[in-house]
Amino acid sequence: ADTTSRPDKFIGIHFFNPPQLMKLVEVIPGEKTSQEVTELTKDFVKSVNKQAVLCRKDVPGFIINRLFIPMVHEACYVKDRTGATLEEIDSAVKFKLGFPMGIFELADFTGMDVIHKATVEMHLRDKKVINPHPLVEKMFDEKKLGQKSGEGYFK
Numbered sequence: 001a002d003t004t005s006r007p008d009k010f011i012g013i014h015f016f017n018p019p020q021l022m023k024l025v026e027v028i029p030g031e032k033t034s035q036e037v038t039e040l041t042k043d044f045v046k047s048v049n050k051q052a053v054l055c056r057k058d059v060p061g062f063i064i065n066r067l068f069i070p071m072v073h074e075a076c077y078v079k080d081r082t083g084a085t086l087e088e089i090d091s092a093v094k095f096k097l098g099f100p101m102g103i104f105e106l107a108d109f110t111g112m113d114v115i116h117k118a119t120v121e122m123h124l125r126d127k128k129v130i131n132p133h134p135l136v137e138k139m140f141d142e143k144k145l146g147q148k149s150g151e152g153y154f155k
Contacts, residue, residue, distance in 0.1 A: 007033070013045070017114075026062045027053070029054075066122075069115060069118055069122060073133040086104045086154065105154070116136055116137070
């Protein structure tokens with residue numbers, strides 16, 4: 001926004017992949033974004049049959065990835081520390097916490113390239129964000145990206 005001559009008209013919209021299935025959209029106004037532009041954007045999101053959440057502060061990862069990315073790495077640490085299988089961790093998340101997908105299942109759906117790059121970028125901007133788990137690094141390096149490559153946590 002600071003590089004434009006109209007920072008009051010600047011706003012971010014973060015659709016989730018694949019957008020035809022995912023209902024949530026993060027709306028991210030800048031510090032100088034007008035309330036009118038924010039409301040127009042929320043109306044637009046609603047007009048395309050999506051649910052908007054307003055990110056009141058532009059932080060690395062916004063809201064969802066700020067939660068999801070550390071969960072992926074922590075799920076890897078749970079696997080390391082407890083010996084639980086991928087399936088057991090995903091089942092616990094789905095059948096106890098009520099998530100529609102397991103963490104590893106969603107990570108494969110999202111793509112290890114996206115998770116790795118988002119983690120690195122978030123950590124560069126905010127040292128409170130966890131560094132990639134070694135398994136995430138390994139899978140990224142080996143191009144085991146999940147569904148898009150045919151192999152990730154699962155085949």
